[in-house]
Amino acid sequence: MNKIAIIPGDGIGKEVMDAALHVLDSIGLKFDYKFGEAGDEYFEKYGIALPKETIDLVKSSDACLFGAAGETAADVIVRLRQVMNLFANLRPVKSYPNTNSLFDNLDFMIVRENTEGIYVGQEEFIEDGAVAKRIISRKASERIINYAFNYAMENNRFKVTCVHKANVLKKTDGLFKETFYNIAEKYPKIDKEDFYVDATAMYLLTRPESFDVIVTTNLFGDILSDEGAGLVGGLGLIPSANIGEDAGLFEPVHGSAPDIAGKGIANPIAMILSAGMMLDYLGLNTEAHKIDLAIQEVLKEGKVLTRDLGGNSSTMDLANEVIDKYNEI
Numbered sequence: 516m517n518k519i520a521i522i523p524g525d526g527i528g529k530e531v532m533d534a535a536l537h538v539l540d541s542i543g544l545k546f547d548y549k550f551g552e553a554g555d556e557y558f559e560k561y562g563i564a565l566p567k568e569t570i571d572l573v574k575s576s577d578a579c580l581f582g583a584a585g586e587t588a589a590d591v592i593v594r595l596r597q598v599m600n601l602f603a604n605l606r607p608v609k610s611y612p613n614t615n616s617l618f619d620n621l622d623f624m625i626v627r628e629n630t631e632g633i634y635v636g637q638e639e640f641i642e643d644g645a646v647a648k649r650i651i652s653r654k655a656s657e658r659i660i661n662y663a664f665n666y667a668m669e670n671n672r673f674k675v676t677c678v679h680k681a682n683v684l685k686k687t688d689g690l691f692k693e694t695f696y697n698i699a700e701k702y703p704k705i706d707k708e709d710f711y712v713d714a715t716a717m718y719l720l721t722r723p724e725s726f727d728v729i730v731t732t733n734l735f736g737d738i739l740s741d742e743g744a745g746l747v748g749g750l751g752l753i754p755s756a757n758i759g760e761d762a763g764l765f766e767p768v769h770g771s772a773p774d775i776a777g778k779g780i781a782n783p784i785a786m787i788l789s790a791g792m793m794l795d796y797l798g799l800n801t802e803a804h805k806i807d808l809a810i811q812e813v814l815k816e817g818k819v820l821t822r823d824l825g826g827n828s829s830t831m832d833l834a835n836e837v838i839d840k841y842n843e844i
């Protein structure tokens with residue numbers, strides 16, 4: 516049985532985690548859950564946001580489900596990414612019916628390099644300002660690009676798009692782009708293309724349906740992922756995955772949402788879809804696919820919706836509706 520670290524964290528993190536675990540239980544999936552603490556509440560009690568026991572728990576588990584951390588998010592999630600060497604951040608851009616999605620038929624994946632680039636934190640003041648180092652190593656580039664192509668192969672995707680700014684960042688992004696085309700040769704069945712990041716920001720608005728898998732460096736991926744979130748509308752809907760060589764951490768894109776916490780009205784879909792991404796990671800692809808279909812069905816029908824989706828149902832009502840639809844598939 517897979518051992519799963521569960522870190523509900525703060526605010527609505529706890530509520531949407533309860534809902535997601537309820538869905539997994541109810542569709543007959545058995546895991547060895549081990550709960551860990553982290554986040555603002557823990558920090559207020561004990562003066563640290565991410566205790567060693569929680570880090571050890573995540574290290575010794577097959578995967579981790581994470582809810583949300585409030586003010587301490589950086590200390591918790593950024594630290595977990597570092598200690599677990601979670602080098603790939605995956606953000607699906609997928610439109611669901613009856614939502615604020617700007618387009619109807621979007622379904623692509625943004626694969627962001629998550630360990631280096633301009634986010635290595637090597638900044639310093641100089642005489643007349645400040646400078647930041649941007650590190651693009653061959654090893655990390657190969658790792659993320661290989662990951663993107665493998666992801667495409669395993670998920671019936673047909674194309675990988677490399678996003679960069681190699682015309683200006685000739686050495687760093689020159690290397691990233693060159694590595695992309697070298698690795699692409701190993702995947703003759705997958706189409707490949709590359710665009711500058713500025714052009715991509717525009718294409719995401721003018722022809723987003725043309726994308727399938729995007730692979731890019733840290734900062735560009737950060738920005739384009741949020742643009743992708745805007746395209747499909749609604750923080751309550753978007754899951755994410757952080758993947759390492761031997762680890763996976765899955766979390767909704769939204770935060771702890773203190774304004775609605777404790778009321779049982781948060782939308783659990785992003786958390787349930789994050790659990791779905793975990794199932795895919797663990798090889799339970801049929802179940803993951805069925806969860807996705809069940810959520811599509813719930814949204815299409817539009818009878819049981821949380822407030823952010825225009826309804827007045829509770830977090831658990833929506834989770835139960837997902838379970839009902841799952842069982843009908």
Ligand code: ATP
Nearest residue numbers: 584585750751769770771772773774775781782823
């Ligand atoms: P944090 O500091 O933890 O990021 P935040 O105040 O930035 O908290 P977010 O979670 O990022 O809150 O959410 C921003 C807004 O979106 C809030 O008004 C919140 O109520 C709403 N929101 C976020 N997630 C959900 C959700 N799952 N269901 C309903 N509304 C949500």
Ligand code: MG
Nearest residue numbers: 769770771772
């Ligand atoms: Mg926030």
